[in-house]
Structure formats: structure tokens, C-alpha cells
Amino acid sequence: MSEFLRACRRESTAFTPVWLMRQAGRYQPEYRALRAKYGFVEMCKQPEVAAEVTLLPVTQLGVDAAIIFADILLILEPLGIGFEFTKDDGPRIQKPIRTAADVNGVAQQIDPEASLGYVLQAIRNTRSGLPANVPLIGFAGAPFTLASYVIEGGGSRDYMHTKALMFSDAGAWNALMAKLTAAVASYLNAQVKAGAQALQVFDSWVGCLSPSDYVQYVQPHMRALFRALDASVPVIHFGTGTATVLGEMAKAGGDVIGLDWRIELDRGWASVGPDRGVQGNLDPAVLLAPWAQVEEAAKDVLRRAGGSLLEVPGSTVRVGRVNLPIAGGGYFRQFPYGWTKWGIERVNRVEQKPVTFYTHPWEIDPDQPRIPVGAATRVRHYRGLDRTAQRLARLLADFRFDSVTSMLDLSALKVA
Amino acid sequence: MSEFLRACRRESTAFTPVWLMRQAGRYQPEYRALRAKYGFVEMCKQPEVAAEVTLLPVTQLGVDAAIIFADILLILEPLGIGFEFTKDDGPRIQKPIRTAADVNGVAQQIDPEASLGYVLQAIRNTRSGLPANVPLIGFAGAPFTLASYVIEGGGSRDYMHTKALMFSDAGAWNALMAKLTAAVASYLNAQVKAGAQALQVFDSWVGCLSPSDYVQYVQPHMRALFRALDASVPVIHFGTGTATVLGEMAKAGGDVIGLDWRIELDRGWASVGPDRGVQGNLDPAVLLAPWAQVEEAAKDVLRRAGGSLLEVPGSTVRVGRVNLPIAGGGYFRQFPYGWTKWGIERVNRVEQKPVTFYTHPWEIDPDQPRIPVGAATRVRHYRGLDRTAQRLARLLADFRFDSVTSMLDLSALKVA
Numbered sequence: 001m002s003e004f005l006r007a008c009r010r011e012s013t014a015f016t017p018v019w020l021m022r023q024a025g026r027y028q029p030e031y032r033a034l035r036a037k038y039g040f041v042e043m044c045k046q047p048e049v050a051a052e053v054t055l056l057p058v059t060q061l062g063v064d065a066a067i068i069f070a071d072i073l074l075i076l077e078p079l080g081i082g083f084e085f086t087k088d089d090g091p092r093i094q095k096p097i098r099t100a101a102d103v104n105g106v107a108q109q110i111d112p113e114a115s116l117g118y119v120l121q122a123i124r125n126t127r128s129g130l131p132a133n134v135p136l137i138g139f140a141g142a143p144f145t146l147a148s149y150v151i152e153g154g155g156s157r158d159y160m161h162t163k164a165l166m167f168s169d170a171g172a173w174n175a176l177m178a179k180l181t182a183a184v185a186s187y188l189n190a191q192v193k194a195g196a197q198a199l200q201v202f203d204s205w206v207g208c209l210s211p212s213d214y215v216q217y218v219q220p221h222m223r224a225l226f227r228a229l230d231a232s233v234p235v236i237h238f239g240t241g242t243a244t245v246l247g248e249m250a251k252a253g254g255d256v257i258g259l260d261w262r263i264e265l266d267r268g269w270a271s272v273g274p275d276r277g278v279q280g281n282l283d284p285a286v287l288l289a290p291w292a293q294v295e296e297a298a299k300d301v302l303r304r305a306g307g308s309l310l311e312v313p314g315s316t317v318r319v320g321r322v323n324l325p326i327a328g329g330g331y332f333r334q335f336p337y338g339w340t341k342w343g344i345e346r347v348n349r350v351e352q353k354p355v356t357f358y359t360h361p362w363e364i365d366p367d368q369p370r371i372p373v374g375a376a377t378r379v380r381h382y383r384g385l386d387r388t389a390q391r392l393a394r395l396l397a398d399f400r401f402d403s404v405t406s407m408l409d410l411s412a413l414k415v416a
Numbered sequence: 417m418s419e420f421l422r423a424c425r426r427e428s429t430a431f432t433p434v435w436l437m438r439q440a441g442r443y444q445p446e447y448r449a450l451r452a453k454y455g456f457v458e459m460c461k462q463p464e465v466a467a468e469v470t471l472l473p474v475t476q477l478g479v480d481a482a483i484i485f486a487d488i489l490l491i492l493e494p495l496g497i498g499f500e501f502t503k504d505d506g507p508r509i510q511k512p513i514r515t516a517a518d519v520n521g522v523a524q525q526i527d528p529e530a531s532l533g534y535v536l537q538a539i540r541n542t543r544s545g546l547p548a549n550v551p552l553i554g555f556a557g558a559p560f561t562l563a564s565y566v567i568e569g570g571g572s573r574d575y576m577h578t579k580a581l582m583f584s585d586a587g588a589w590n591a592l593m594a595k596l597t598a599a600v601a602s603y604l605n606a607q608v609k610a611g612a613q614a615l616q617v618f619d620s621w622v623g624c625l626s627p628s629d630y631v632q633y634v635q636p637h638m639r640a641l642f643r644a645l646d647a648s649v650p651v652i653h654f655g656t657g658t659a660t661v662l663g664e665m666a667k668a669g670g671d672v673i674g675l676d677w678r679i680e681l682d683r684g685w686a687s688v689g690p691d692r693g694v695q696g697n698l699d700p701a702v703l704l705a706p707w708a709q710v711e712e713a714a715k716d717v718l719r720r721a722g723g724s725l726l727e728v729p730g731s732t733v734r735v736g737r738v739n740l741p742i743a744g745g746g747y748f749r750q751f752p753y754g755w756t757k758w759g760i761e762r763v764n765r766v767e768q769k770p771v772t773f774y775t776h777p778w779e780i781d782p783d784q785p786r787i788p789v790g791a792a793t794r795v796r797h798y799r800g801l802d803r804t805a806q807r808l809a810r811l812l813a814d815f816r817f818d819s820v821t822s823m824l825d826l827s828a829l830k831v832a
Contacts, residue, residue: 209678209699210699211679212716243678262626263627263660264628264660283579283625285576286583290584
């Protein structure tokens with residue numbers, strides 16, 4: 001079994017396994033060449049292309065797991081909810097779901113093999129191309145996060161439409177969540193059947209809810225989802241801004257719970273409970289710090305992961321000149337996407353292990369360059385960055401960040 | 417002394433005092449008449465107009481405190497940082513501050529009487545028009561939140577420019593924060609001298625930081641700010657998304673700490689510590705629920721406020737048919753802005769006390785109608801809302817919400 005899967009199951013590992021959420025992307029010339037030929041959804045729908053893209057970073061970056069190249073919104077098509085990726089604003093739902101009647105129009109269930117067979121075929125193709133010790137992660141959006149897209153019609157800051165339906169029409173809300181839950185469960189189980197060896201459920205936006213609303217409106221559906229999932233593979237339960245609902249998320253299910261930087265890893269792990277693994281949790285913005293700070297931040301995460309929180313004796317990992325215990329596995333390094341090769345070189349020196357892992361909310365979108373009007377930034381703004389950061393910025397020259405407002409466009413740094 | 421000031425000082429109160437953050441605004445015909453004549457900043461700059469607007473809701477709503485009509489960005493003018501309110505995107509900084517040289521160009525200190533005298537005069541005018549038992553709250557943006565505006569150039573989702581400067585150039589960061597801290601302290605103290613009887617410091621966006629980054633980059637400046645403030649008035653320390661830094665915010669200072677809905681009030685108060693009051697914490701989206709749920713949510717907050725967390729014996733407040741202890745004051749009701757008169761009628765029945773209090777992040781902006789392109793919503797989407805919510809929606813017909821994306825435009829409900 002791979003170190004990644006051991007960590008998922010909280011078994012001892014020789015090192016801290018790492019992967020990136022968008023480890024295939026625009027930073028790769030090979031990816032860009034493919035994107036020049038195909039649209040994003042088109043790439044997802046061609047199994048040989050999706051598999052090629054999925055495999056690209058495995059040897060290039062030396063990550064400990066692959067994640068299938070796909071998008072959480074693909075499932076909407078068989079549910080009868082049309083969507084598109086607009087050039088500037090990201091995903092757009094053609095007819096947002098906002099009433100009980102709209103919910104009635106959503107398909108009761110999906111047939112993943114018939115409607116999402118291209119993802120399953122991509123999984124089969126990828127699996128056959130992967131080294132035996134590199135597992136493949138399948139994934140889907142969680143019901144709440146999918147509901148937020150289909151109700152809002154796209155991304156949101158406050159999820160007011162979503163909450164309006166949730167608070168005002170429990171019948172319609174639960175009907176929608178139940179349909180999404182059933183579809184996601186059958187889609188994820190089909191991914192396992194096709195060869196996925198672990199799953200990640202993205203509840204990326206659930207952190208907008210109060211803890212009691214999470215428990216009332218979301219948790220029952222998440223419990224149902226986790227109960228319905230193939231028990232032969234570990235499942236990662238991912239969210240952001242969830243510091244106050246981590247315990248309830250863990251109760252809903254998941255072998256590994258995602259943490260973001262807003263809570264210290266040890267404190268977050270304490271909320272999650274010692275019977276689960278955790279994944280996280282550096283702020284991606286650390287990317288812009290000088291190397292010494294980056295290294296210190298990374299070490300702090302490792303220290304917190306290796307602290308005395310867990311009573312299970314663990315293996316050790318070399319960090320600088322100190323051997324730190326990593327208790328019983330169950331922890332993944334999570335780093336900004338942009339680290340990639342540069343990160344690997346540096347972290348190899350620190351930890352003798354490649355490190356790259358990307359986290360929300362700045363999903364670097366390899367497919368939808370979104371440079372907000374007026375927000376393009378010239379390199380002159382970054383005179384303050386030290387040389388290390390500038391080197392990194394050059395490496396990131398082709399990246400775009402996904403955000404609605406005032407987003408740093410690192411591609412502008414290319415002019416330097 | 418007023419019940420509001422008693423609560424700020426954690427003395428026993430006869431009832432839970434309430435106020436709204438934007439208790440003067442577009443829902444008022446009188447406000448709209450003034451806004452038809454003047455621009456927003458123009459209104460702030462005319463003390464008699466600002467005072468009139470500040471006083472309007474006091475008798476109309478029966479709130480327990482007034483808050484001066486102003487904007488946190490006004491302080492930027494004497495600091496030499498130009499800004500404007502654009503029609504669609506909200507505040508825009510003309511030349512964002514992003515380098516050490518930019519920071520050097522920011523004024524070292526301000527003379528509030530000379531440059532912000534219009535706010536101080538508005539405070540004097542308001543004070544003389546207020547009943548003796550209704551105190552006046554002065555306010556300012558906290559250094560981090562102001563820094564985020566001046567560095568990003570406006571609102572943001574991820575504060576990447578801000579963090580880039582913070583992480584990469586500690587000298588420039590601390591210089592900027594020190595200048596902002598000094599200016600805010602002298603501005604707030606001038607407000608007290610002019611008649612403000614309490615202060616609120618808005619650190620609205622500080623929740624984007626990790627706890628350790630808060631402690632390293634923000635807390636020292638907040639400590640300096642609170643130390644510099646006139647100790648004769650209580651200070652409210654406000655933020656959103658701050659569940660994991662509440663304890664550190666309290667250590668920095670403030671007699672009352674703001675909580676948002678992402679943390680249960682009792683859990684949040686435990687983080688803050690029993691030596692401070694708290695303010696909060698319903699999700700404004702509860703506004704869209706049927707009344708029974710709204711009432712239940714409000715009662716839950718009151719129950720959590722009146723629980724056994726504090727050892728100080730408190731007074732009681734009648735909630736429905738149950739007498740609940742409100743321990744030692746120190747707690748404010750916090751409700752969505754839109755409640756206003758409608759809320760008062762309803763809550764009078766529950767609690768025999770007017771209730772209206774608005775919180776972030778949906779600042780209903782009375783001055784900058786911002787209807788995102790494509791996000792206008794027709795009433796047909798709200799068939800799911802029950803009659804109570806529809807009545808409320810009609811009441812809110814003239815409201816606009818301040819948000820960047822996919823925002824519900826309740827004014828569209830007027831067509832129903």
C-alpha cells in the first residue's frame with residue numbers, strides 16, 4: 001500500500017505524503033499545449049486527454065497521489081442542470097434552481113456509467129498508467145457546495161439565495177440535497193469501481209453556515225452520503241472556513257478531514273478527533289513570503305502535526321536537523337499550488353521529500369483565466385518582495401488565480 | 417447611565433440593549449430624500465445633515481444607542497490616500513499602497529480637528545439632539561482593515577496584495593500599520609472629546625488571517641491602539657470570521673468583542689473570556705426564514721447569552737413565557753438590518769423590547785446601490801418564501817445589499 005493510503009488510514013508512514021489539488025495545470029507547458037487545442041470541459045470529456053493530464057505531474061513533481069482531472073460541476077449535466085464556464089466570471093448555471101418546482105425538475109438519480117462514463121474511463125486509463133505505489137484520488141462536490149452553485153447560479157460571497165431556500169422551504173431544500181446526495185454517492189462509487197483508490201468530497205463553501213445550521217440542514221445529508229460510499233476506499237472530507245464545524249463534519253463522516261489555515265493544525269485536529277486523519281493547512285499566501293518565513297511556517301505545521309495530540313506512536317520525519325515524530329500518519333502536507341518544482345527542490349533540502357499541495361480558496365484555475373478588470377498588477381508593485389519571491393513569481397509566470405475581486409495577476413510579473 | 421453603556425461595562429441591565437450598525441439608511445424615506453440631494457461623502461461632510469441622519473432612527477426605531485453617520489474610509493483623506501465610491505464596485509483607492517515607498521508617502525499623523533472636523537461637529541450636533549439615555553457611538557476602521565483597503569485598492573476576497581506586503585516586507589507593513597494606528601487613535605479620541613460615549617473599532621476583514629499571522633502582524637498594533645484610546649469610554653472590538661482569533665482579539669483590547677454567526681455565542685464568549693462583553697450573533701440570512709424559525713434562532717442566541725457561562729448573577733429578560741437570566745449584561749442583540757420596524761413589532765411580543773441590529777458581511781449600503789450585473793432577482797424566485805417573509809420583503813423594497821457577487825437584490829421584490 002502507498003504511504004498516502006497508509007496516512008489516510010492513520011497507519012504509520014515513513015514520511016508525510018503530499019499531493020496538490022490542482023497538480024495538473026497551467027504551469028505545465030504540456031498542459032498549456034493541450035488547452036490550446038481543447039476547451040476545459042472538452043478536456044474532461046476525452047478520457048485519453050484527461051488521463052494524460054492527470055498523469056503529467058506524477059513524474060514531474062513526484063507527488064504521492066494523483067487526482068483525476070475533472071470538475072465538480074460535471075455531475076450537473078446528467079442532473080439536468082445546464083452550466084457553462086464563462087470567460088470572466090467562472091461557472092454559470094443557465095437556470096438557477098430556486099423554487100420547489102425547480103427542484104422537482106432535477107433528475108432523481110443519475111447513471112454514472114451512461115452520463116459520466118468519460119470520467120470513469122479517464123480513471124481506468126489513468127490507473128493503468130500510474131506506478132503501483134501512486135494511488136488515484138477520485139472526487140466530487142458535496143451536496144451543499146453543489147447546491148450553492150446551482151441555487152446562486154455561480155460563485156457567491158454570502159450565499160443568500162442558498163440560505164433563502166434553505167431557511168424558507170425545508171421541503172424543497174431537503175429534496176434538492178437528497179437528489180444531490182444520491183447522485184454524488186453513485187458517481188463516487190462508480191469512480192471507485194473504475195479504479196479510484198481514495199475519494200475527496202469537496203464541501204468547499206459550507207463554512208458560510210452557522211454550526212447549528214450546518215447540523216440542521218447539511219449534516220444529515222452528509223451522513224447519508226458517507227454511509228452510501230464504498231467502504232473499501234478512504235474518503236477525505238474537505239472544506240474551508242470550517243473551524244467551528246470541524247467536529248460536526250467529522251461526525252458526518254470521512255477518514256480524513258481538511259483543515260484550512262484559519263485554525264492551527266493541532267487545535268483543528270483536536271476538534272476533528274484523534275480517530276481521523278487531517279489534511280492541511282498553510283495559508284497559500286505564504287507563497288509570497290521570503291523563503292525563511294515559508295520554511296518556518298511549514299515547520300510550524302509539521303510541529304503541530306507531530307505534537308503530542310495523538311497517543312499513537314508514530315514514525316519520524318527529518319525536518320532540518322531535528323527529528324520530529326509524525327504520530328501515526330494521518331496527516332498530509334498542504335501547500336500552495338505554486339510550489340511545484342521550486343517547492344520540491346527547496347523542501348527536499350528540509351525534509352528529503354517532495355512537498356506540494358494546493359488549497360482553497362485561491363484555486364488556481366488552469367482553465368478559466370480570470371483577470372478581473374482593473375486588477376491587473378504590474379511587477380513594480382512587488383519591489384518589496386525579496387529575490388526569492390521574485391524567482392518564484394517568475395516560475396509562476398503563467399498562473400492565474402481564481403477570484404472575484406482585486407486578484408493578484410501573477411502573470412503580470414512576467415514583464416519584469 | 418444608559419442600559420447600553422451598562423452592558424458595555426458588564427453591569428446588570430434590565431433588558432438586552434440593541435442597536436443597528438446601519439440604523440440610518442435607505443429604508444427611511446427621510447434618508448432617501450437627503451440622498452437624492454447629496455452624495456454619500458457629501459452627506460458625511462455636512463455636520464447638520466450627518467447629525468440629522470444619525471438621529472432619524474433613534475425615535476423611529478427606539479434603539480438603545482445611536483451611531484454617528486460616517487464611513488471608515490474618511491480617515492484616508494488626511495492620510496493622503498485618495499478614494500472614491502464607484503457606482504458598482506464600492507470603494508476604490510486611487511493609488512493603492514503596495515511598496516515601502518508608497519508607505520513613506522502616507523502622512524505620519526493626522527489632525528482630526530482640522531481634517532475630520534466635520535465628523536466631530538456632527539458628533540456635537542447629534543449629541544445635543546439625543547435623549548440623555550441614548551448614548552452616541554463613534555467609530556473607525558481598525559488598522560488591518562484599513563490597510564486591506566488601501567493595499568488591495570478596494571474590497572477583496574483573499575487579500576493577496578495585503579498578505580504579499582505583510583509577508584514580504586515587514587518594515588513597510590509595520591510602518592503602514594503604525595501610521596494607521598496613530599491616525600485611528602487620534603481620530604477616535606477626538607470623537608470622544610466631541611461627545612462620543614462609546615467607540616467601535618471595525619476590524620471587519622481580519623478573519624482572513626491565520627491565528628499566528630494575526631498575533632504576529634496585527635495584534636501588536638491593536639494593543640497599541642487600545643492602549644492609546646481614551647479610557648473613559650467603552651470600546652467594541654468588531655470583526656467577522658474571527659472564530660479562531662477571538663481570544664487574541666480580546667487580549668489586544670476592547671470591552672466588548674463582536675461575534676458573528678459562525679460560532680455559537682456561548683462558545684465564542686468562552687473564547688473571549690468572561691471579563692468582556694460580547695455582541696452578536698445571528699446570521700443576517702435568518703431574515704429570509706419564516707417567523708417561527710427567526711424567533712427560534714433569536715431565542716437560541718438569548719439562551720446562549722444567558723447560560724451559565726458567566727458567574728456574575730444577572731438580570732432577567734422575558735422571552736416568550738420563560739424568564740431567562742441575562743448574566744451581568746455585556747451582551748447586545750445583533751440582528752439583520754432589515755428588521756427595523758417590522759422586527760420591533762414582532763420582537764416586542766417576544767421580548768417586550770425593540771430589537772434591531774445589523775451585522776456584516778452584508779452591509780446594506782444605503783449609499784452605493786450595487787446591483788451586480790446579471791444578479792438581479794425577480795420575485796418569482798421567492799415563491800418558496802412564506803407570507804411572513806414576503807411581507808418583510810415588501811418592507812425591504814428599497815434596500816440594497818453591499819456585496820461583490822451574486823447578491824440578492826431585494827428591491828426586485830417590489831414588482832410582486
